[in-house]
Amino acid sequence: MTGLSSADRASDRRADRAVVRSIVAASGSSFALGMSILPPVRRDAIRAVYAFCRIVDDIADGDSPMGTDPAACAAALDAWEEEIVRAHGGIPRTAVGAELARAIDRHDLPQAEFLLLLDGMRMDAACIVAPSGEMLTAYIRRVAGSVGVLSMHCFGAWRGHSSERFALSLARGLQLTNILRDVAEDARRGRLYLPAHVLRGAGLPDDPKAAVDHPALPRARAILGREARAAYAEAALEIPSHSRARLLPALMMMGPYERLLGRMEDDWTVVPPRRSGVGKLIDGTRRVLARGG
Numbered sequence: 001m002t003g004l005s006s007a008d009r010a011s012d013r014r015a016d017r018a019v020v021r022s023i024v025a026a027s028g029s030s031f032a033l034g035m036s037i038l039p040p041v042r043r044d045a046i047r048a049v050y051a052f053c054r055i056v057d058d059i060a061d062g063d064s065p066m067g068t069d070p071a072a073c074a075a076a077l078d079a080w081e082e083e084i085v086r087a088h089g090g091i092p093r094t095a096v097g098a099e100l101a102r103a104i105d106r107h108d109l110p111q112a113e114f115l116l117l118l119d120g121m122r123m124d125a126a127c128i129v130a131p132s133g134e135m136l137t138a139y140i141r142r143v144a145g146s147v148g149v150l151s152m153h154c155f156g157a158w159r160g161h162s163s164e165r166f167a168l169s170l171a172r173g174l175q176l177t178n179i180l181r182d183v184a185e186d187a188r189r190g191r192l193y194l195p196a197h198v199l200r201g202a203g204l205p206d207d208p209k210a211a212v213d214h215p216a217l218p219r220a221r222a223i224l225g226r227e228a229r230a231a232y233a234e235a236a237l238e239i240p241s242h243s244r245a246r247l248l249p250a251l252m253m254m255g256p257y258e259r260l261l262g263r264m265e266d267d268w269t270v271v272p273p274r275r276s277g278v279g280k281l282i283d284g285t286r287r288v289l290a291r292g293g
């Protein structure tokens with residue numbers, strides 16, 4: 001960045017921020033509303049983290065320009081690992097990397113959490129089917145726990161061990177709820193995140209397509225639903241050790257997803273369409289983001 005005038009730097013910054021904002025807005029994520037209430041510097045940081053998550057998630061899902069070619073996806077994830085290291089060294093190459101570098105610098109975001117997230121994406125790219133309970137826990141720690149830890153830093157809510165417990169439990173609750181909601185869509189992609197002990201307990205086969213059409217699916221979803229419920233309860237125990245104001249964006253992510261779990265608990269035979277439970281927030285959120293909210 002040396003050699004640039006301050007006007008050039010400001011213009012680069014605006015362009016980087018616009019790239020990140022458009023990625024978050026296009027994702028239509030149910031978590032965007034929680035991000036939008038933050039003060040601008042913290043909001044820019046969490047959006048950069050989220051844009052990075054979206055990009056690497058699309059690579060792992062085969063939805064990026066790399067398509068589903070395993071070697072191309074692996075190379076793309078490796079390139080993002082390099083960009084994370086560069087961002088931590090203050091020499092990013094991409095717009096998202098530049099916004100991440102600013103967030104890392106301001107909010108002391110741990111590099112290890114970004115690398116864990118990338119490891120989780122590699123697990124996803126390799127296609128997860130009926131994992132062991134330990135493997136599912138490790139996967140969730142990587143793909144969601146990392147986002148929870150990074151989010152708490154971006155929110156200015158980090159208070160050590162209690163914050164780690166809160167972030168990891170909430171991330172587990174959200175991810176399990178997401179798995180329960182998206183079971184049919186995941187099966188179409190050849191994935192089945194319901195763990196082997198749950199499948200066995202309900203008498204389900206471990207083939208994704210056979211499992212989603214099986215009459216015992218509601219029983220399996222109910223078993224995993226209890227694990228999601230327990231994770232939210234563990235997260236709730238840590239709320240009083242935090243400033244409510246600092247935790248508010250996280251609580252705004254927790255509320256709609258907990259209510260979605262509640263609706264699924266009412267009738268496990270219904271698999272809600274993707275994002276139906278939180279969908280009402282999305283249009284409003286898109287409008288907030290479009291206004292620069």
Ligand SMILES: CC(C)=CCC/C(C)=C/CC/C(C)=C/COP(=O)(O)OP(=O)(O)O
Pocket residue numbers: 027028029030031143144145147148149151152166167170171174175178249250253275278
């Ligand atoms: C402390 C704290 C904030 C912890 C939570 C960490 C967190 C946000 C983890 C992500 C888990 C998850 C279900 C992502 C799906 O995102 P998505 O955008 O695809 O969700 P959607 O499909 O419902 O929009």
